[in-house]
Amino acid sequence: MLSLKLTGILLKNPLMLAAGIMGTTGGSMKRIAQAGAGALVTKSIGMEPKSGHSNPSMVEVECGYLNAMGLPNPSYKNFQQEIDIAKEGGVPVIASIFGGCALDFSEIAGAIHVDAFELNVSCPHAHGYGAEIGTDPTLVEDITHAVKNTVDVPVWVKLTPNVTNIKSIGLAAQNGGADAVVAINTVRAMAIDIESGYPILGNKFGGLSGRAIKPVAVKCVYDLYEALDIPVIGVGGISDWKDAVEFIMAGAQAVEIGSAIGNNINIFKDISSGMEAFLLRKGWTLEDLYGMAHQI
Amino acid sequence: MKPVNAVITEVVEETPTIRTFFFETSFNPEPGQFVMVWIRGVDEIPMALSYDNAITVQKVGPATSALFELGIGDSIGIRGPLGKGFDIRPGHILLVAGGVGAAPLAPFAEKAKTEGIKITTLLGAKTKEELIFKKRFEKAGDVLIATDDGSEGIHGYVTQLIDNNESYSQIYCCGPEIMMKKVLDKVPSSKSQFSLHRYIKCGIGICGACCVDGLRVCMDGPVFSGDVLKKSEFGIYSRNECGERVKLK
Numbered sequence: 001m002l003s004l005k006l007t008g009i010l011l012k013n014p015l016m017l018a019a020g021i022m023g024t025t026g027g028s029m030k031r032i033a034q035a036g037a038g039a040l041v042t043k044s045i046g047m048e049p050k051s052g053h054s055n056p057s058m059v060e061v062e063c064g065y066l067n068a069m070g071l072p073n074p075s076y077k078n079f080q081q082e083i084d085i086a087k088e089g090g091v092p093v094i095a096s097i098f099g100g101c102a103l104d105f106s107e108i109a110g111a112i113h114v115d116a117f118e119l120n121v122s123c124p125h126a127h128g129y130g131a132e133i134g135t136d137p138t139l140v141e142d143i144t145h146a147v148k149n150t151v152d153v154p155v156w157v158k159l160t161p162n163v164t165n166i167k168s169i170g171l172a173a174q175n176g177g178a179d180a181v182v183a184i185n186t187v188r189a190m191a192i193d194i195e196s197g198y199p200i201l202g203n204k205f206g207g208l209s210g211r212a213i214k215p216v217a218v219k220c221v222y223d224l225y226e227a228l229d230i231p232v233i234g235v236g237g238i239s240d241w242k243d244a245v246e247f248i249m250a251g252a253q254a255v256e257i258g259s260a261i262g263n264n265i266n267i268f269k270d271i272s273s274g275m276e277a278f279l280l281r282k283g284w285t286l287e288d289l290y291g292m293a294h295q296i
Numbered sequence: 297m298k299p300v301n302a303v304i305t306e307v308v309e310e311t312p313t314i315r316t317f318f319f320e321t322s323f324n325p326e327p328g329q330f331v332m333v334w335i336r337g338v339d340e341i342p343m344a345l346s347y348d349n350a351i352t353v354q355k356v357g358p359a360t361s362a363l364f365e366l367g368i369g370d371s372i373g374i375r376g377p378l379g380k381g382f383d384i385r386p387g388h389i390l391l392v393a394g395g396v397g398a399a400p401l402a403p404f405a406e407k408a409k410t411e412g413i414k415i416t417t418l419l420g421a422k423t424k425e426e427l428i429f430k431k432r433f434e435k436a437g438d439v440l441i442a443t444d445d446g447s448e449g450i451h452g453y454v455t456q457l458i459d460n461n462e463s464y465s466q467i468y469c470c471g472p473e474i475m476m477k478k479v480l481d482k483v484p485s486s487k488s489q490f491s492l493h494r495y496i497k498c499g500i501g502i503c504g505a506c507c508v509d510g511l512r513v514c515m516d517g518p519v520f521s522g523d524v525l526k527k528s529e530f531g532i533y534s535r536n537e538c539g540e541r542v543k544l545k
Contacts, residue, residue, distance in 0.1 A: 020503065021502055021503065021504060022502075022503075022504035022507070022510075022512075023504060024503075024504050024505060024507065024535070024539035025504065025507045025509065025510075025535070025539065027507060027508075027509030027510040027511075027528075027529070028504045028507040028509070028510045028512075030510060031509075031510030031511075032510075043504070043539070049538040049540055050538055051536070051537035051538050052497075052537060052538075054338075054339050054340075055332075055334075055339050055340035055341070055497060056299070056332070056334055056340040056373075056375075057340075057497045057498065057503075058497060058498035058499075058500070058502065058503060059298055059299070059375070060297055060298070060500060061298065065500075065502065067498070067503075069497065069503060072497075072505065072537055072538055072539060073538060073539055074538050074539040074540040074541075075538070075540075078540055078541075191298065193298070193299060193301075193336070193373060195301035195371065195373075196301075196336050196371075196373075198336045198337060200298065200299065200334075200373075202339070202340070258502070259502055261501070261502060262498075262500050262501040262502035262515065263501070265501070
């Protein structure tokens, strides 16, 4: 009832693990697959082992979660073994990768065997990486093009909302040959400890995820659906089945779920059954939901 | 939750390398739960609560060294209590504590005693000077001691004191992972619980940095049953800040 084909990949449901959540160890990804995810996106993987920013690197705030992990990762040279364990979960595995230039992205993508790649050009707090690249349409197009020329699996590009016009970055990804875009990464944010005046995050600022950013993400997905010919994958603050339906109505073919896993490791099964019951009640198909808000 | 401001009201030097920091704030933990301790401007690290309002810390790196510079009236940020603590079972229980691993077991022993549970503690450390909370465990029940240098109790490891292990209703363990692995190999796994230590980032079950296979130490743990650990990478390798596997020695 919820199965679909996304950029040529068959998914049992449109609910995927978002990058940066439970995605560093093969065992944690396998657990999320067994908990009902339709696909898994790994932690963002780079050229060299990276320890990330000092702690605190994640903290719950009034309306969501603030993080500045700083792209900690064991490097692509140590990561295929984790992907292979994740694959035992029986669902597609998508590698999130990051680099400082097109050559980095190509080298990493060329060395990892996965079902698809998600290019992280959107992390808001890593100097020289992520959004420092993803706010420049020319760089986004070049990097996408370089990875497309290197691999023969689908390439998705994850976009930052911290731009004036997300459509221009989405178009750059499309022009570079992207098979889909993923929207959105976290929204730049910070919190300050009023007892001491210290910014709470070790990196001082970071990115906001969780409930607060959902309406922002829905609008980005809505705009990208109108502007692009390639599929849009929605992510940002999905906490229950209604949120997932909303994203799909905005124009997402599938969604990714992140922060909400912390309090509910069974969220994929909960959302699947909630969506199925909703479709039955309405007499609709998943296809009917897709982009519904645009047809009214 | 955001970090709560915790003002230090007392510092107790337990051993030459271990201190207990008491706060004016009580955290009402279940024994075995932990807190994320933010030494502002330095780092945030996970620590077991050794009392309702205290942590007991061994000086091992930059963050703990910075903490040792603090005294009465200074404050740190605390998130917690976090995770799942020890599951308390009736009968005659055995506690196995190695070094600063005694920190979460001491309040657990006190709680178990109030519930009328019979307690035997095996307490181990490098030397006599490094033994902590001996009096607290003695007040709760029988105590047997092991030191690496033989300066008190038997000369050897605390694991050598484990005897007649089938007779205990439950076995609780906290200490260096290699020691805990030895305990797990010696006792009935279905009747044992272990408090794990891992590099923790978010502390709230999201990032996955502390995972032992698929188990989140910060959320599903830090206390796990021996049964669960027997099938995992526990005792074989852990992960560093980058997520690389590091073989345990």
